[in-house]
Amino acid sequence: MVDSNTAKFDLSGDRTADVHALMSYVLSALKEKGYNPINQLVGYFISGDPTYITNYKGARGLIKRIDRDELLEVIINDYCSRL
Numbered sequence: 001m002v003d004s005n006t007a008k009f010d011l012s013g014d015r016t017a018d019v020h021a022l023m024s025y026v027l028s029a030l031k032e033k034g035y036n037p038i039n040q041l042v043g044y045f046i047s048g049d050p051t052y053i054t055n056y057k058g059a060r061g062l063i064k065r066i067d068r069d070e071l072l073e074v075i076i077n078d079y080c081s082r083l
Contacts, residue, residue, distance in 0.1 A: 015066065019074040022062055029059035045072060 030037040033054045043052035045068055053060045063071075 015070060016074050016077075019066060019071055022066060023071070023075070025057075026053060026059045026063050029054055029057045032056065044068075 026041075027037045030040050030053070033056050035054060040052045040054075044050065044063070048068060050060050050064055053063050055061075
């Protein structure tokens with residue numbers, strides 16, 4: 001039986017390598033500036049406000065190049081595959 005109330009979310013294309021490189025760069029920039037990268041990323045993902053990401057080394061502009069949905073899909077997929 002199919003749950004007709006459940007929406008299916010599927011992003012086309014695989015940009016996993018792009019997301020990995022982007023996240024590595026953003027994490028590094030946040031750490032270099034003395035921020036807790038996890039806290040800053042959670043703030044960004046929850047609110048959508050890019051000011052949670054430092055502008056240092058262009059990290060804010062870089063993270064805005066890929067939709068948050070796509071970033072989260074790769075992050076969650078990586079996490080779940082390690083369980």
